[in-house]
Amino acid sequence: MRLSRYFLPVAKETPSEAQIVSHQLMLRAGLIKQQQAGVYVWLPFGLKVLRNIEKIVREEQDRSGALELLMPTMQSADLWRESGRYDDYGAEMLRIKDRHERDMLFGPTAEEVVTDVVRTYIRSYKDLPLNLYNIQWKFRDEVRPRFGVMRGREFLMKDAYSFDIDADSAVDAYRKMFLAYLRTFQRLGLRGVPMRAATGPIGGDLSHEFIILAKNGESAVFYDSVYEDKDWTTTDISFENDDASKSARKAMVDEVLAAYAATDEMHEEEQFLANVPEDRRREGRGIEVGHIFFFGDKYSKPMNAKVMGKDGKEHVLQMGSYGIGVSRLVGAVIEASHDEHGIIWPTEIAPFNLGIVNLKSGDTACDELCKKIYDLATAKGLDPLYDDRDERAGAKFATMDVIGVPKQVVIGPRGVANGIVEVKNRKTQEKTEMKIEDFLKSIE
């Protein structure tokens, strides 16, 4: 993309309305614009990051065997009356009447809608296990929306729902998602530490929050540093349904959960001190980026979602649900990874991976070299951002840094005359001179 044709409103000043660094940087670097309290327009640059995160989340859901569908934002109140949640949910649910005075709501979650889908079509144990997910906008009418996309009202969530014939199989579905989440967050450049959690308005028997460390996190967290050791992206995890795969999943999850990890809500200091050697104790603040639940027949029973079992009898489905805050992750990643110059994107989600800074737009030699690099990088499948604007060098450097382009190449008249470009690493701020032909080879 040529910056002169892009829409990237970068601000020099830190916006006064933002209290935390991710919100400040998302406004300054032109990712979002507030439309109303807790509701945002995703500007082109922000949308690019959001889609990159969404893509990884989707790939890992697909890998785990979950199937993607798409539920509407508008849900009928009748389904929520069946489950009993319509009256229970409280003021966070956005209640709406249509022109015929029928009660609807903007889905804050979708257990009822998906259970209705499954009870309509699924008749037999042969169609199970089944896990259906979607990535869709949700609305929760927070009393005081704040911290930008971290606690917004309209937000993008990945929500998956598992359906099984019995509790054993449902717990296996839970473990599949548990492992898929460990992979997902690590691919995003984060450590999502699973912590035992209260079940809240979703309900149920078993629940874990996945939490990443960040100074501005909403909860205090305590965990064993073994959570930082394992590379889940290279761990071989089978998501097949044979017995050996199931046992392997159980062993992996049990091993993970043997180590201590808790938020302040569930923290037991004595246990923490007793079970975690001093050098492995980690304390800090954390941000919830995922939450998984096993809740058995909480929805399937009142909604009468049953299948015929092998035994010729009807069985009420056993369910779980599994959320990832996709839009929230954009803020969480920035909280976890930034410096005084701006955002530092983890490689896998960086919205542009090569920045081209033309120090003298209009100078024929500079323009030609920049265009050559731009065309070559584009042809090689990189996603370059070329600052071809007529701007001061300082402003160009600041823009590349605040938006966090991981690798930047700087082209100026003197360098071009000497056959040299400067290559900068955004994270380390290290600059190295390279011969032009060496640089061109490096992106080939």
Next chain:
Amino acid sequence: MRLSRYFLPVAKETPSEAQIVSHQLMLRAGLIKQQQAGVYVWLPFGLKVLRNIEKIVREEQDRSGALELLMPTMQSADLWRESGRYDDYGAEMLRIKDRHERDMLFGPTAEEVVTDVVRTYIRSYKDLPLNLYNIQWKFRDEVRPRFGVMRGREFLMKDAYSFDIDADSAVDAYRKMFLAYLRTFQRLGLRGVPMRAATGPIGGDLSHEFIILAKNGESAVFYDSVYEDKDWTTTDISFENDDASKSARKAMVDEVLAAYAATDEMHEEEQFLANVPEDRRREGRGIEVGHIFFFGDKYSKPMNAKVMGKDGKEHVLQMGSYGIGVSRLVGAVIEASHDEHGIIWPTEIAPFNLGIVNLKSGDTACDELCKKIYDLATAKGLDPLYDDRDERAGAKFATMDVIGVPKQVVIGPRGVANGIVEVKNRKTQEKTEMKIEDFLKSIE
């Protein structure tokens, strides 16, 4: 995808609640499930088609130079009060109060929100021309939603908004979208014929509907068959902003519009007969799949969206807006392309491009050959659907046909013994026998 692991609820019977063939087939072939009147769950198969269409629409918007952003579904009423549309819009607008009794609405369109974005950041003629688009769910509270996704309430729309310094430049932006639409619909396997249109609640000076022919179309249409001649997908269209490109665009659009095309609303029989030779007269019914508008300062003036011009003076922005009904297109494609067996997908949007029918699941030789074909097709980047279920042959054939897999290979014990498979063309229903090795080569 293996059908045994997929969620594809195909029904034998034509559902009684559906009046038109696209709605019937979308229910029968497991694309959608109604959640409430005019609101649908997109099941995995339907979502796959929807995403394929969305992808082509996006590629052509990007090609034209438009930039993608994402606006929220919830919009504040205040912006609509600024433009004067809050009171004008009528009962189709879904009006909502949040917990603090603030007025919001579920966006039926987004002129106000995008104008607010532009007035916030764009200051100078140097930042123009600018065209911002998004693909987002909209809501229009139809009195009588019907015909499935063709006249739903919650629907997916691509809406683009152009901003220019003066009317000349804005008309050029209009022409860019006009040409992009011709390309888009043709890539979808359709002919979108541009017809002069009334401007309705969007308002404005210049407007065209893009209409495809279909028996169940909502309007009668009359046009010159020259609209069916040109291949826009291979026509070289420059979307650059130099004068030569602008002139070329004007010439192309003028040539298109010289031919007659009108819906019954705007039809003038005398002109039609006078200007179109008898053998080129086309009459029928059509479905609107796109609508474009140029409306000057209708929104920018009341909302005070101005930029500094070259002349050092402030200019009120000139705007246009450009919609494509993305979810509606799924129904429109089916209306335009089906037979008594089911859906016939145009190649570019077919959700699976190779069907593998195992006539005897459980038979070692059949299973092995099917798996070999499946693995090879997958490795070659095809998207095969393998019917590995324990079902009657008739049911398997009917499933492949109703969901419209363009090419199907049938593997049975007798064929395998003789080194032969049967290959079926969904559209022509033609079957040919092929040697196994020849078939394998054909997908390599």
